Amino acid sequence: MILEELNFRGEYKPKSPNGKPNTYKKGDVVYFKNETFVAFRSVVGKSPLRAEKNGWHCLSKTQIFFESPNVPKIAKPGDEWFDTDNGKKYKRISDLNGEHWVEI
Numbered sequence: 001m002i003l004e005e006l007n008f009r010g011e012y013k014p015k016s017p018n019g020k021p022n023t024y025k026k027g028d029v030v031y032f033k034n035e036t037f038v039a040f041r042s043v044v045g046k047s048p049l050r051a052e053k054n055g056w057h058c059l060s061k062t063q064i065f066f067e068s069p070n071v072p073k074i075a076k077p078g079d080e081w082f083d084t085d086n087g088k089k090y091k092r093i094s095d096l097n098g099e100h101w102v103e104i
Contacts, residue, residue: 006038008074014045021045029059029074036064036076071101080104 012030037048046054069085077094090101
């Protein structure tokens, strides 16, 4: 799967606001319990808990390091990014105000 084909959907949610099971398509990326998962087939209402059995593949259980001139589209707290344009390194953090990139 090519990175550009991935569709970041945010936190995994089993149901939509109207109570119907959410459908995730191949390439949809979600966060679930501090891990990042990508759907490798269509998934309806099944959590990433039992990843492979439910159609999910765990992208990372640990920190990811990005090296790019662009802010990563898919990142979770603890991930790091080296901005090749300005030569600075950042870490993704989560606090009461949300998630942010901070220079380290």
